Every structure is written in C-alpha cells, then in structure tokens.
Amino acid sequence: MQLKHVLTICPYCGCGCGIYLEVLDGEIIRTIPSKTSPVNQGRLCIKGWSAHEFVVSPKRLKRPYLRKQEKLHEASWDEVLDFTASRLREIREKHGPDSIAFLASAKCTNEENYLLQKLARAAIGTNNIDHCARL
Amino acid sequence: MTNSIDEIKYADCIFVIGSNTTLAHPLVATRIFQARDNGARLIVADPRKIQLASFADLYVRQRLGTDVALINGMMHVILKNGWHDEAFIGERTENFEELKKVVEKYTPEKSSEVTGISPEDITRMAEYYAKAPRSTILYAMGITQHTTGVDNVKSLANLSMLTGNVGKESTGVNPLRGQNNVQGACDMGGLPNVYPGYQAVNAVDIRTKFEKAWKVRLSDKPGLTLTDLFPAILEGKVKALVVMGENPLVSDPDSHHVEKALRALEFLAVIDIFMTPTAEIAHVVLPAASFAEKDGTFTNTERRVQRIRKAIDPPGEARQDWVIIQEISNRVGYQMNYSSPEEIQNEIASLTPSYGGITYDRLGGEGLCWPCPDKEHPGTKFLHKDRFARGRGLFHGIEYIPPAESPDDDYPFWLTTGRVFVHYHTGTMTRNSPSLDQEMREGYLEVNPADASAIGLKDGDKAKIASRRGEIISRIFITERVDKGTVFMSFHFLEARANVLTNPALDPIAKIPEYKVCAVRVEKWE
Amino acid sequence: MKETIIEKVKDLFEDSRIEAFLGLKEENGQIGPYLFTDPKDLEGFSLGDKEWPGDKRYPLSKILIALAQKYPENRFGILVRGCDERALNELFKWNQLNEEHVVMVGFPCPQELAEACECPKPYPESLVVGEKVKGIKSKKVEVILNMGMEGRLKYWTERFSRCIKCYGCRNVCPVCFCNECELANDDLIPSGEIPPENPIFHLVRAAHMAGRCIDCGLCEEACPVGIPLRTLYKKVADIVDSEFGYRPGYQKDQKSPFNILGERPED
Numbered sequence: 001m002q003l004k005h006v007l008t009i010c011p012y013c014g015c016g017c018g019i020y021l022e023v024l025d026g027e028i029i030r031t032i033p034s035k036t037s038p039v040n041q042g043r044l045c046i047k048g049w050s051a052h053e054f055v056v057s058p059k060r061l062k063r064p065y066l067r068k069q070e071k072l073h074e075a076s077w078d079e080v081l082d083f084t085a086s087r088l089r090e091i092r093e094k095h096g097p098d099s100i101a102f103l104a105s106a107k108c109t110n111e112e113n114y115l116l117q118k119l120a121r122a123a124i125g126t127n128n129i130d131h132c133a134r135l
Numbered sequence: 136m137t138n139s140i141d142e143i144k145y146a147d148c149i150f151v152i153g154s155n156t157t158l159a160h161p162l163v164a165t166r167i168f169q170a171r172d173n174g175a176r177l178i179v180a181d182p183r184k185i186q187l188a189s190f191a192d193l194y195v196r197q198r199l200g201t202d203v204a205l206i207n208g209m210m211h212v213i214l215k216n217g218w219h220d221e222a223f224i225g226e227r228t229e230n231f232e233e234l235k236k237v238v239e240k241y242t243p244e245k246s247s248e249v250t251g252i253s254p255e256d257i258t259r260m261a262e263y264y265a266k267a268p269r270s271t272i273l274y275a276m277g278i279t280q281h282t283t284g285v286d287n288v289k290s291l292a293n294l295s296m297l298t299g300n301v302g303k304e305s306t307g308v309n310p311l312r313g314q315n316n317v318q319g320a321c322d323m324g325g326l327p328n329v330y331p332g333y334q335a336v337n338a339v340d341i342r343t344k345f346e347k348a349w350k351v352r353l354s355d356k357p358g359l360t361l362t363d364l365f366p367a368i369l370e371g372k373v374k375a376l377v378v379m380g381e382n383p384l385v386s387d388p389d390s391h392h393v394e395k396a397l398r399a400l401e402f403l404a405v406i407d408i409f410m411t412p413t414a415e416i417a418h419v420v421l422p423a424a425s426f427a428e429k430d431g432t433f434t435n436t437e438r439r440v441q442r443i444r445k446a447i448d449p450p451g452e453a454r455q456d457w458v459i460i461q462e463i464s465n466r467v468g469y470q471m472n473y474s475s476p477e478e479i480q481n482e483i484a485s486l487t488p489s490y491g492g493i494t495y496d497r498l499g500g501e502g503l504c505w506p507c508p509d510k511e512h513p514g515t516k517f518l519h520k521d522r523f524a525r526g527r528g529l530f531h532g533i534e535y536i537p538p539a540e541s542p543d544d545d546y547p548f549w550l551t552t553g554r555v556f557v558h559y560h561t562g563t564m565t566r567n568s569p570s571l572d573q574e575m576r577e578g579y580l581e582v583n584p585a586d587a588s589a590i591g592l593k594d595g596d597k598a599k600i601a602s603r604r605g606e607i608i609s610r611i612f613i614t615e616r617v618d619k620g621t622v623f624m625s626f627h628f629l630e631a632r633a634n635v636l637t638n639p640a641l642d643p644i645a646k647i648p649e650y651k652v653c654a655v656r657v658e659k660w661e
Numbered sequence: 662m663k664e665t666i667i668e669k670v671k672d673l674f675e676d677s678r679i680e681a682f683l684g685l686k687e688e689n690g691q692i693g694p695y696l697f698t699d700p701k702d703l704e705g706f707s708l709g710d711k712e713w714p715g716d717k718r719y720p721l722s723k724i725l726i727a728l729a730q731k732y733p734e735n736r737f738g739i740l741v742r743g744c745d746e747r748a749l750n751e752l753f754k755w756n757q758l759n760e761e762h763v764v765m766v767g768f769p770c771p772q773e774l775a776e777a778c779e780c781p782k783p784y785p786e787s788l789v790v791g792e793k794v795k796g797i798k799s800k801k802v803e804v805i806l807n808m809g810m811e812g813r814l815k816y817w818t819e820r821f822s823r824c825i826k827c828y829g830c831r832n833v834c835p836v837c838f839c840n841e842c843e844l845a846n847d848d849l850i851p852s853g854e855i856p857p858e859n860p861i862f863h864l865v866r867a868a869h870m871a872g873r874c875i876d877c878g879l880c881e882e883a884c885p886v887g888i889p890l891r892t893l894y895k896k897v898a899d900i901v902d903s904e905f906g907y908r909p910g911y912q913k914d915q916k917s918p919f920n921i922l923g924e925r926p927e928d
Contacts, residue, residue, distance in 0.1 A: 001681060001732055003696040003724075006446035007689050009433045011426040012559050014312030015140065015162040016435025020693050021427055021446040022724065028427060028447055029727055033829070033883065035717045036691035038501045039140055039435065043885040045161035045827045046557055046571065052427065053568035055447075060408055061422035062451025072420060077452065077462075080419045084377075085466030087402040087418070091375045097354065101364055101373050104325030105380030106314035109431030109443065111479040112456040113316070113323035114331060115471070116379055119460050120358075121324075122349040123469030127336050127358030128373070131317075131325040132381055157825050157886075158855060165885045168823060172887060186855060189822060442689070500690025556825065556855045573845065574826075575853040 001025070007034060011107060012047045015039055021052055028052040088124065097125035104131040137307035138271065138517040139437040139504065144169040146305040148267030150260075152180040152202065152291070153277020153651075157187055158556035160311045160436075163273065176263050180205065180252075181277065182551060183581075183623055184616045193259055196618055199549050199652045200281055200538035201250040205257070206290040207535065208246025210238045210297055212261035219265070220299030228296050228528040237532030249535060265298045269305040276313060276553070280650040282539045284642040289531045296528045302519040312436040314560065315426075319434035322490070322505070323483070327358030332487035348486055351469065360646040361387070362639065365396035375402040377463075379456060380423065384413040385561035388639040388648040389604045390632050406459055409563050412629060422453035429455045431476045432498065434505070438515070440493050441502035538652040539640035542620070546602060546654035548586070549621040550636060553651075558627040565627070578628035579612040582657065583619045587611065591659055599660040600624070602653055605635035608660050622657060626650070662768060665790040666740070667703050669766055673738050674700045679764055682738035683721050683728070685709050692717040694724055708740070714774040715742070720879055722748040722835045726757050738764045744778075744877035746785035747910025748835035751875060754917060757838050769794045778878055779895070782911070801892040802899065817893075821863045823886035824856040830866065830880035830890055836873045836909070843869065863888070870894045871901050872919035875910035 005020040018037025022030040031051045035042035066075035066083060091099055102120040104113045113131075120129040143149065143166035157164040164187065171177055171190060179191040180202075188194040197205050213219050214235065224231050243254030250257075264270050272295060278287045291308050292301075300306040312318050324331040334341040337355045346353050359367055365387070367373045376397070387393045397403060397416055405417040414420045428449040434440045449455065457479060461471040473479050477495045484490050489506040497503060503514040519528070542549055557574040558565040565571040580598060582590075592598060594613045599606055600622070609624065609631040617623050626633040638653040673679045685707040686695035692707045709717040722745055725737060741749065746765055753760040767785030772794050775783035779799040784791075808816055831837045831844060843849060843865055850862050874894040881891040902908050905918040 001698065001728075001735065003681075003683075003728055004446070005694045006427075006444050007691055007693060008426065008443045008446065009315065009435075009441050011315050011564065013160055014314060014317060014436035015160055016315060016433060016437075016439060016441055017162055018441070018691065022694075022727075023446050024727060024731060026447055030724075032694070032719065032833075034691055034693060035719070035882075036500070036693075036711065039437075039439070040162045040165075040885075042882055043162065043165060043827075044829060044883075045158075045825060045885060046574070047559060047565065048161075049827060049829060049832050050565075050568045050570045053570060054564040055425045055427045057409075057567040059410070059567055060425075060450045060453070061410060061414075061420065062453060064422060064452065065414075065417075065420040067418045072415070072417075077454070080421060081459075081462050081466055084402075084404050084419050084421075084463055088375060088377075088463070088467055091402060095374050098356070098358070099372065099374045101359060101367075101376050103361065103376065103378040103381045103383065104320050104323070106317035106320045107380045107426075108316065108320070108456055109429065109476065110316065110319040110323050110434060110440070110483065111431045111476040112379070112460065113320045113325045114479060114483050115457050115460045115464075115473075116377075117324040117331070118349065118471075119377075119464050119467075119469075121330075121336075121345075121353055122351045123464045123467050125352075125354055127327050127354055127356060128364070129325055129358060130327050130361040130364065131320045132314075132361065132383070132386055157823075161825050161827065161885050164825070165887075168887050186822075186825075190819075555853070557853070570828075570845075573852070 005032070010044070010048045010051050012051070017044055017048050019044065019048060019051060028055060092124060098128060100124050100126055101128035104129055106131055136309040136311070136437045137301060137519060138305065138309055140166060142305045142517065143167065143271055143273070144173065146170050146175055146269050146271040148176045148178065148263050148270040150178045150264050150270060150272045151187060152272065152274050154273050154275035154311055155181070155183070155185045155187070155553060156273065156311070157185070159275060159313065159554050163311055176267060178260050178263055180260070182618065182621060193256060193263065195252045195256050195260065197250040197252055199551055199621065200283065201535065202278060202287045203283060203290050203533055204241065204246050204249035204535040205252065206294055207238050207241035207533070208243055208250070208257045209261040209264065210234070210294055211241045211246070212243060212258050213265045213297060214238060218261070219297050223299030224297065227302070227523070228530055230530040233532040234293055234297070234530040237534060264294070269303065270298065270300045271306050271309060273309050273311060275311045277651060279310070279645070279647055281652065282640050282642050282649045283536050284647045285644045286533045286536070290533050292528070293530055293533070296530065301528070302517070302521070304517060307517060310436070315435070316433040318436055318438065319432070322434055327360055330486070331483060332489050345486065362641050362646045362648060365393055368396040368399055374400065376400055377404045377406070378413060379406040382411040382413045382561040382563055384411070384416070385629055385632060385634065386626070388634050388637040388650060390634045391605050392639065406456055408453070409567065411561070411563055421459050422451065423459065424449040424453055424455040429476070432480060438504045439502045440490070440498065440505060442495065442498045539649055540638050540652065540654045542654045546656050548655050548657055550600070550602065550653050550655040551621065551623050551651050552626050552633045552637060553623065555625045555627065558625065560627065562627040562629070577610060578625050578631045578633070579610045580657070581614050581617045581623040582611045583617050583621070584613050584615065585619045587613045590657060597660045599658045600636060600655050602636040602638070602655045604638070607631050607633070607635050622655065662790050663706065663708055666708070666766060666768060667706050669789045670697070670703065670738060671700045673764060673766070678736065679738040680735045683725055684740040685717065685719065694719045694721060696728070708768065714771045718742070718879065720833050720835045721745060722752060725763070726752065726838060729758055729762065733759070736762045736764065738766055741765045741767045741785050741787060742770055743780060743782045743784045744875055745835070746787060747875035748877060750910045750913050751836050751873065751917070752838070753913070754920070755838070780876065799892070799895050801889070802896050805892060818859060820888045821859045822856050823888060824862065825886060826855050826857045826862070827885055829883035829885065833879045833883040835877060835879070836875060863893070867893055867897050871897050872905070872907060872917045873909055874898055
C-alpha cells in the first residue's frame, strides 16, 4: 500500500498553479490544489483539476516509431536514435548546419529547453531554434 | 509580467485589454475579483463581450486591431488634463517630446472614429486609469497577435510610464503568458537570436563565454524564427527539423502552407507524448514523458521558477525529453553526460545571470522569481523598481496602422480567434482528458444574432467559413458576445482548424502572426 | 497539542490498531496530505496551520474513500477536526467507509477559527487532546437574509455570474461521492459555457447539499472567484434542520432523511 501526494506544477496556462498529484500504488487518481502555493492558494480551474487525466490516456505514445516505406512502424530506441543522428549528420555535411532547425517547447521544462538549444547550437552548430511563444 | 500575480489584488484600477482572463488565466481572474471586492475599478477593453465585461466599471468594445488608436486616445486625454506623472517622466524616462507630438493628433474624436468607442468612454477610461493611485495593465494574446503586436505593447508601456504606473507594487504592464513554461522556454534561449537569459548570439563576449563552457565553436549568425522557418523550408534552405512537444501543423497560421512545408522536409523528427498530426507525418517519432513523469522546473508568467516532481514512471518505453536529447547529441558526436535535471539546472545557473542563484535546494516552498543573480538573492517580486533595464524608460511615438487584412465584398466578416475554457492550444492534452472532452467535444463559430439571421443560420447549423487561404466547416453558436460583422472561433479543433483561415502576416519585429484579425466569408452549409 | 497527537498516532501503530495514518505533512515548504505508514515518518507532521489556524485543511475523509475501497481489510487512522468527523459520520451512513476500520484522532479548532468558520461545533467527539471550544451561530446568513428579496437576487446573480465552472466546489467536497454528477448532466445544465447557466448550476448543487453538507467550508476556500458557497449551504442546512430535524454529521445513528430519496423508479 502506497499513497503519495506529489507536489508539482500544473501543465496548462502560464499561472503555474501548485498541485498535488495523488498517486495510489503507482497510479495517479486525482489532482488536488496546493493550499500553500503562492499562485493558486488552494484553488484551480477546470483544466487544473483535470491535469492528471491526459497523463493516463490510453492514447499516450509508448514506443518509438520509424517511417519505412511511407508508413510509421514501431521500432527500437537504438534504431530511431541512430537513424536520427545519422540523418542529422548527413544533412549537416551536405547542406551545412543552418539547414537544420529545432522547435523548443513551452510545455517542456527549463532543463529540457536548455538542452535542446544546446543540441542545436553546440552539437549541430546552428541558431535555428524557436518555439511557439508567438502562437 | 513586470509585477507578480498576487499584487493585482491590491491595485486600485485594473485595465484588462486583449485578455479573456476568466477562461485563459483563471487564477489571475481570482485577483481581479478580489481587487474589485476591495473597491478597485475595472476597465475591460475587448472586441468580444467576455465574461469579465459584465463586472467592469467600464467595458468598451474596440474594433479589431485598433488598440494603438485607443491607447493614444487615452494618452491624449491624460496629457490634455494634466493627469500625467511629471516627476516620474522627468526622472525615469526619455523621449517624452516624441510621444507628445504623436499623441496630440489622437483626440478622443479621432480615436473614436478608428476604434468605434465613444469619445466619452475614451475619456473615462483615461480618467479611471490615470487618477487611481495604483493602476495595473493586464494583457494577453489579444494585444500581441497582430501585425502591430510590438506597437500595441509599446503603447501600453507608454501609458504606464506616462502615469508613473510601473516600477511600483500593484502596477505595471503585465503580459499573461498562455502556456505553463512559455516564459521558461524563452528564458532558456529557445529563441533564434539569444542564448539563455536573453544574451545575444552575436555579442562576442557572450559567445566566447558559451564557447568556453560548451567547449565548441558557436555560430554568431541569428537563426530563423518559427514563422520564417516554413518559407525557408519551401525554398529548400532548411532540410531537417526536430520538434519537441509542439504541434505546428495545427497551431501555426495558414495550416495548408505549413503542411506543405513539413512534407517537403528531408527529415522530420517529433518528440511528443501523443501521436499529433505533426508526428503523423514525421520520419521518426520519439515517445516522451509528461510533466507528471519527470523532475525539472517551470517558470510561470510572473517569472517564478518552480519545481516539478516525478509522480509516476512514463508509460511503456517513453523516456524523459532530456534523456532523449542527450542520446541524440551523443550519437551526433557532441558528448553530454548529465545524470539528472538538477545537474542541468546547475549549468544553467552558471551561464545565465538572471538564474544565477537558482538551485533546486532553494526551490522548495514558493519558488524564486528571477532576476535572482546569486545564492543569497531573494528573487525579484516586481521589475524596474529604481531603474529600467536600459536605464531610462524610452517613450515611443506610435502611429496607428490598420490590420493586414480587412473585410471587403468577397470576405465581409472580421474573424478573430482565441480559447475556450476547457481546452488548451491544439487540444493534444485537453481532448485526451475525459472531463474536459465531455464538456466540449466540438468547436463552433460565434456569430452575432443579426448576422446569423441575415445569412439564414440557426443556432447549431453548420456553416462554411472561407478566407483567402482556405475553408472549413463548423457549427455555429449565436451570441451577442461578438459584435455585428465579427465572428469568433477557437483554434483547438483539428476537424475545424481555425488556422486554415488565419492570416500569416507577421509583426515585422516580433514575427508574431496576426491570429486575431483576418477577413472571412460565412455561408450556410448543408 | 501536536506533540500529544503524534504520541497518540505512535501508540496506534504500536498497538497494531492501524496499518496507516492519513494526516498532513509539511514537505518542500508546503503542507499537503500524507499517508503515514511508519511512525518514523511523523517528523514534519502538521495540523494544517501555517499563516493562520486551519488555513491548510484538505479533504482527508474524501482521500480516505479511494484508499479504503482499494484496501477494505485495512484499518486506517485519520486526523480530524469537528468538520472532518461530521464528514466521516455521513460517509459511514452512506456506506462509503466502514466505521469499524477507521480510527479518528481528533483535535479542537481554536476559537479564532471557530469564529471565522461560524462553526456550530468546532471540535470532534473523538478528541484526543485539547478542550471543547464554544460553537458559533452564523451571522453571514442573517446579513444576506437582511438584503431583502431583490437585494438577495441581485447579490447571488452577481456572485454566480462569476463562476468559471471549475467544479472545485464538488471536487473538494468530502461528501460528494456520486458516480454520476448532475452538474455534468447536459440536459439539465448545458455544457461548454461559462458562466454555467445562472442560477441553475449553483442551485442544483445547493439542492444536492441538502442533508449532506457538513459545513466544512472547503468549497468556498477552493472557489477561484469568491462565491460564498458556505453561507449558501448553511442556509440550506438550516432549512433541512427545520423541516426534518436533521443536521448532517451530528448524530451517528440518525439516518439521513435523504437516504430514502434518489432511488431510480422502475421503467
């Protein structure tokens, strides 16, 4: 028997409400607003109260996919990562680093966005990185 | 935001423009209601009669894309009546004469002609805003998603500086950011012209600092913005694209054009948690972890950096995004050896002055608002307290420019877009949440009763909506929320993709598309 | 007070009277619900007071339902104030929890909180520490009644128009446990609009609170737009009391007059 209340931040709008994800034996069963959060002080909107629902959707991606003969097929991590890296290397060699672009994400963490721009700038050698702040 | 969310409840006057706050930023709306219960005045300016309008001391409905004319009109009235803050202007700002010269032309009558708001209401707005001891401005994409987005924001900054309503508690110019970590994505250098912390890629000393830290030569050439990217792909300049947690096929303007560009790529990789329409046309799809399955930090709209914590494991073989990026980097030939997000955050702090004092051990409790330059710094509740980032605040004289597209005989209606209360962005998350999906399963076009009867449409009928870029079919909802001659649609629904219609015309500086204004034709569809 | 309660919980574990204790804990600078399964975890144990008494209360009895349903054989201790105990008493009656498997560890609210809540019974019967505090009669209901018919209509219309349909009042409510919620019944309340149809949404909920609401006030604290729901439901409770002589949560052995209602008629 394990019931945890994990303190985290709502994934929707820019308010950044504090929430507890209620996890019973490894399964999220509820979202509860944090009363101590300076932002929401124990309140949430309908999206916040439902923050855990899409996480457990059966439609979540569970395997990597690779396009073969016009169609996406399940593949192993090694296969897709090697393929991705080799395509990026080939295209960079043939057309230069600025022929590759990256889109960062307003839904990913600071650390992940930092790492993606580092991948673009340091590993590939381009400043072609943007995200959908404008959209 | 220049100021923090909780300060709003102590403001004396709140000016909401281009923000449907109760549905897009509900916890900010909480403070608006609290302030109002404390006696604050509320001014709402929005082309749609949004929920907040019925609580406003003054609600005005400006024509789409006329914000500059409205704000100039307010400033004209303020100057004419001597309601401006001379001491603040003298001590903290420059270029006041230029502003005065431009604003002089925008009499309430002239402003009224452009905006459709009566001269009396413009005068009252000016009076309420300028005369309150602490006035705060709240805005969102209704201000920025225009070809004049930067002009609109600068105009609001003019208004706040003119009345000394910035750099003080419960005042400021406060953009409400639409996505939970859009602030952080910008802060972390997810932008083509800056490294983390808005450090320019073409400044030699900055580049040298990053070259030393990352042990590699870096490019000093600013990259392509998202909106310049798709034309560049079609011109053959960009061959490969890596997309992390975005769905440009649905979110970007002129969707048909975007789809053509994405299909023209030699290589498209998508890192996401669902098989989005963008992922469906990718060459590789990499399954990622959701917010509930990882550790890290998000930065909210008030610059508050807060911890997210892993609650469960990712499903199946899905991996955390930072692990995926590190794997790609290592295979491309650039070594990354992070063992945790915390280690990445420590590197961020070492290279980003505004995040310099932010470490995980300090992020319990309430988090920290940047700038937070060192380990002892308590964080910054509101910006520009004693000086602006550039020294003196710069006034800009800004002339009104009409939107890129206006209705004509072929496309007689104004179309504006926005959110509904249960959905978010392209619906990838909300439409996969049963409680939210149940609340609203399909999008609709809001039509004024007079227009609906002129076209012969009844509530719930289907209509064909066409712009110069494409056409879609949608059910209609008859409501006075939209003015005669204007229709509204949300952009969450793939099957009635509003962005097939929207105009990709950009603001020349911010490169933001004009989602909020375009011209369409509406016909009954059977 | 806290130390005495911690000792009591330790005793319950030692005497094997419970397998787990549901309470509150301060972690990462924030106070939230916590299931203690080991007395060693009790460091950081909190009564839910931070800036003022009782400002960090959570619907622990509601959390217990999911847990007890999955582990029906286990016995759980739970931290209770007067309102929590009233909630549990109702949940026992409605067969949501098994009384024999729940051990309440009760403590009284301070007078200050009793007054803020206008709580008629700011202490549980299962007190393990402290004194019974004087109950407070509500003045807020009176204030609204004194507005007169038109004033009241105007007041409530304004308040209900603020609603952003977050369902927080329902989600946080310790005695809302229906599998199908009438608030989400599209035939009754059209979905997809805010504010939800005025006043039907809030009156449907108020009607469902009759004979149920134990006056904990968590709904009002969870409301993002400041609708005084607690005052509304206090009035509902007064009506039920005068009509049926029943106040939810007070008498363990008195059946709710609404227990007999709500059965679906045969087709």
